[in-house]
Amino acid sequence: MPGFGLSLGVALLWLGLIVLLPLSALAARPWTLGLQGVLDSLADPRVLAALRLSFLSALAAAAVNVPIGLLLAWVMVRENFPGRRWLDAAIDLPFALPTAVAGLALTALYAPNGWLGAPLAAVGLKVAYTPLGIGVAMLFVGLPFVVRSVEPVLRDLPREAEEAAATLGADGVQTWWRVILPALLPALLAGFAMAFARAVGEYGSVIFIAGNRPMVSEIAPLLIVVRLEQFDYAGASAVGLAMLVLAFIILLALNLLQRRNRG
Amino acid sequence: MRRLRDGNHFLRLSVLLVAIALACVILLLPLAAVFTEALRRGIPVALQALADPDAWAAIQLTLLVAAIAVPVNTVGGIAAAWCIAKFEFPGRRFLLALIELPFSVSPVISGLVWVLLFGAHGWFGEWLQERNIQIIFALPGLVLATIFVTFPFVARTLVPLMQEQGRGAEEAAATLGASGWQIFRRVTLPDIRWALLSGILLCNARAMGEFGAVSVVSGHIRGETNTMPLHVEILYNEYQFVAAFAVAALLALLALVTLGAKALLERHGSSRASLL
Numbered sequence: 001m002p003g004f005g006l007s008l009g010v011a012l013l014w015l016g017l018i019v020l021l022p023l024s025a026l027a028a029r030p031w032t033l034g035l036q037g038v039l040d041s042l043a044d045p046r047v048l049a050a051l052r053l054s055f056l057s058a059l060a061a062a063a064v065n066v067p068i069g070l071l072l073a074w075v076m077v078r079e080n081f082p083g084r085r086w087l088d089a090a091i092d093l094p095f096a097l098p099t100a101v102a103g104l105a106l107t108a109l110y111a112p113n114g115w116l117g118a119p120l121a122a123v124g125l126k127v128a129y130t131p132l133g134i135g136v137a138m139l140f141v142g143l144p145f146v147v148r149s150v151e152p153v154l155r156d157l158p159r160e161a162e163e164a165a166a167t168l169g170a171d172g173v174q175t176w177w178r179v180i181l182p183a184l185l186p187a188l189l190a191g192f193a194m195a196f197a198r199a200v201g202e203y204g205s206v207i208f209i210a211g212n213r214p215m216v217s218e219i220a221p222l223l224i225v226v227r228l229e230q231f232d233y234a235g236a237s238a239v240g241l242a243m244l245v246l247a248f249i250i251l252l253a254l255n256l257l258q259r260r261n262r263g
Numbered sequence: 264m265r266r267l268r269d270g271n272h273f274l275r276l277s278v279l280l281v282a283i284a285l286a287c288v289i290l291l292l293p294l295a296a297v298f299t300e301a302l303r304r305g306i307p308v309a310l311q312a313l314a315d316p317d318a319w320a321a322i323q324l325t326l327l328v329a330a331i332a333v334p335v336n337t338v339g340g341i342a343a344a345w346c347i348a349k350f351e352f353p354g355r356r357f358l359l360a361l362i363e364l365p366f367s368v369s370p371v372i373s374g375l376v377w378v379l380l381f382g383a384h385g386w387f388g389e390w391l392q393e394r395n396i397q398i399i400f401a402l403p404g405l406v407l408a409t410i411f412v413t414f415p416f417v418a419r420t421l422v423p424l425m426q427e428q429g430r431g432a433e434e435a436a437a438t439l440g441a442s443g444w445q446i447f448r449r450v451t452l453p454d455i456r457w458a459l460l461s462g463i464l465l466c467n468a469r470a471m472g473e474f475g476a477v478s479v480v481s482g483h484i485r486g487e488t489n490t491m492p493l494h495v496e497i498l499y500n501e502y503q504f505v506a507a508f509a510v511a512a513l514l515a516l517l518a519l520v521t522l523g524a525k526a527l528l529e530r531h532g533s534s535r536a537s538l539l
Contacts (some may be wrong), residue, residue, distance in 0.1 A: 002446070003346075004352075006443070008352075011347075011362075012341060014338075014343070015343070019412055022380055024378055026379060064347050068285055070394050080280060087283070090290045093518070096519075098471070098473070098474060099475065100495050100511070100514075104297065105293035105294065105511070116288070140290075140293065143290070201367075202369070203475035204474035204475050204478075208499070221370070221372075221475065222371075222376060233379060236375060247367070261310065
């Protein structure tokens, strides 16, 4: 069958020029500072605060997304209700909505005079322009990943297992803990990992709602932009490379955990 | 096949209601907010904001960037899917992993890498300056950043489908003497057309809506290097809220059309395109 050489050639050229060459520039640039320079650049309290904020918020948002995503996937697979197709389409909204639009919308909603911000402010909860707002934006962009990861597994889950558990005298809670959750765990972990990966690098939807105060509500991607605006290419790449390496380690750990649970 | 006990009815109904309430608050309320804010002073004011020359320039630039980036990624994506799905070779899975790499990179980093290559202090910065070629803070930079972030869409929509279809039909056509190009056009393309359209659709939606990556390479020159999402930010930062939300609403409409078209395509083709 023909076409292997040509298609592989085009694919490799496309991949090399668009992805590998630019990323190798990112991998190489920080070291123009020397090892000590990179370490000093990353040890800056503002960088550490931004990295901590980005990673902790992304982990927290992904963790909150797991039960919400599971609940949405559950009702879409197990319940038949009018508007199920609409819900199905709405799940993908955070994927399709440009991030700047999401950022604007969430800021309007959660601002002190917004639809949700006003009642929350009345009970003393400030969301917009605080780290909590960052979490809300990350929650929004990450939700579909959990739903879409759990949904197919849930659909293939044999009902017989649950019914057998019920026949053997298990109550609803026991069935959930012992039968359903263990079967869904790898998919939940995968969804968590994808939601985290998306949230940690998220920029557009976060910067509008974050307030962007250094040391308090400044995310790591924004710090890259700030350093780039000061023409500190090496410093910007150091933060970028640190983000990629940290995210890679976390995703690798989650992947190993997922494999252990599947086995 | 619902054999759940009657006593569970109340529980099931409450779970359903909680789920729908959560979906409304998390997913639909933001969308409603965009349109409400855009139409706060009425439709004519919102339309006026879109007719502004800078807004119009941003719309044209966005269309132009997508018109270049999407075909590039379509050709590359088809080529990659073809060799990954139809042939066995060492490193196949690794190649697929590399193709999906841009999805796990922050948009800001997707812009940064181009500045490192072509910016004033980048690898090729001096060389370009001597020849008076502008890439960063100009159209080529916007296009490159957009190609990077939308890189995997077409390939990853096609690979699972083409793998499933195997290569029997293509081999038969080859035996009958069809050339490679004929095989692709007459045999493969009709089989993958709905999935391909889905992939292009998603690629296009992301290309038009991208913010972080283009923000890094744009330079934010009004009327020249501002795409629609960037124009939204500028208007917002200038407290022109109605205008900002009007442009945002136009982008939200694009997202809704994309979702609708995707649902239609899914009904045609058996495969479900993943936006992930």
